Amino acid sequence: MVILLVATTSDPASIGPASALLAMPGWHTGPSLQDAVSFVNKEVRLIKLDNFLVKEDYLDKRWEEATGELVDEIIFLSKHVASSNRPALTVHPIGTPHIREGEVLFAGGKPGWAALPNPRIGPWLRLLRTIAESHKLTPEFEVINIINTR
Known part of the structure; x- marks a missing residue:
């Protein structure tokens, strides 16, 4: 089970915290989801999307289908x-x-x-x-x- 952190590149209040997290040690590139880049650090996945987050329905299921990883929780970084x-x-x-x-x-x-x-x-x-x-x-x-x- 993984924790999925979700950020959007269109929102400074979202990408700022995501960038701060990625500056911490232990992150490496992860699987992509529909052209979106992701990063992995132990059981945490951080995905950067270009869309507004309110448009991202069923992201947990889409992640599970694309990666085979079950999502335990999703945390949206947003304004x-x-x-x-x-x-x-x-x-x-x-x-x-x-x-x-x-x-x-x-x-x-x-x-x-x-x-x-x-x-x-x-x-x-x-x-x-x-x-x-x-x-x-x-x-x-x-x-x-x-x-x-x-």
Whole structure:
């Protein structure tokens, strides 16, 4: 089982963290997926896509079919806009549970659907807050877990 990190070359907020990860030791070139380059470090795979991430449905299944590797979890490195319009750093599950069938989806997704949250989301959010505070990014940046409700 592998962890698939997904970045898009069209988003600096995505490719920046991906580049920082790839600068760490242990990475080497991995298999390609539909012309997208990937990198391997132990059980982690990082794939760089040219498309916007919200268009990448069933990426786990496509990876499994192309490589034979089962995907345990997918982590998308991406930019978001907080409802407050303040700069924000966030960790959250994907989905739009607050959108009803027939409503306009501004950022993609499926109305009324959300992925189950990763059990590590709480510790990741606390670590993100600690890192943001140590780099004096707060209070300019909100550190939040996005939960869409009505």
